Amino acid sequence: MNDMLASKVLNWIARIWSLVGISFVLLFIFGELAGGHSVRPTAKEWIGLTLWPVGVGAGLAIAWFRKGLGGVVSISSLIAFYLWNFLESGRFPRGPYFVLVAAPGVLFLLSSLLSRRRQQMRPA
Numbered sequence: 001m002n003d004m005l006a007s008k009v010l011n012w013i014a015r016i017w018s019l020v021g022i023s024f025v026l027l028f029i030f031g032e033l034a035g036g037h038s039v040r041p042t043a044k045e046w047i048g049l050t051l052w053p054v055g056v057g058a059g060l061a062i063a064w065f066r067k068g069l070g071g072v073v074s075i076s077s078l079i080a081f082y083l084w085n086f087l088e089s090g091r092f093p094r095g096p097y098f099v100l101v102a103a104p105g106v107l108f109l110l111s112s113l114l115s116r117r118r119q120q121m122r123p124a
Contacts, residue, residue: 003114003115003117003121004114004115006111006114007111007112007114007115008111010107010108010110010111010114011067011107011108011111013104013107014063014067014104014105014107014108014111015064015104017103017104017107018060018061018063018064018104018108021060021100021101021102021103021104022053022057022060022061022101024097024101025053025057025101044088047084048081048084048085048088051077051078051080051081051084052077052078052081052098052101052102053101054077055073055074055076055077055078055080055081056074056077056078056081056101056102056105057074058073058074058077059071059072059073059074059075059076059077059102059105060074060102060104060105060108063104063105063108067108067109067111067112067115068108068109068112068113068116070105070108071105071106071107071108071109071110071112072105072109073105074102074104074105074108075102075105075106075109077102078098078099078102078105081093081098082098
């Protein structure tokens with residue numbers, strides 16, 4: 001598979017996966033609100049929420065238009081969220097869900113790198 005085709009395939013897998021991940025987060029949020037739960041995050045919790053899901057979601061949305069930048073934003077937000085959670089609670093978040101929602105960021109970044117490599121290989 002050439003780099004251009006691989007880049008396009010990765011890009012579309014990442015787009016579909018990002019839509020599924022963002023939909024999962026939105027269903028969770030709206031399900032909590034619809035259930036009558038009064039969600040009032042503390043000031044410290046707002047930091048975590050800013051990193052995940054807001055930072056990761058923003059990165060995935062940016063990646064639809066600028067793959068490399070969006071991939072970096074989403075991955076950086078995820079790493080910062082894990083570090084913040086460890087510093088806050090002394091442990092990393094449990095379960096695969098945080099990583100699974102942010103994983104398309106890695107695919108967007110790989111797609112960007114492949115398409116960039118292809119452009120650099122073109123004769124001038």
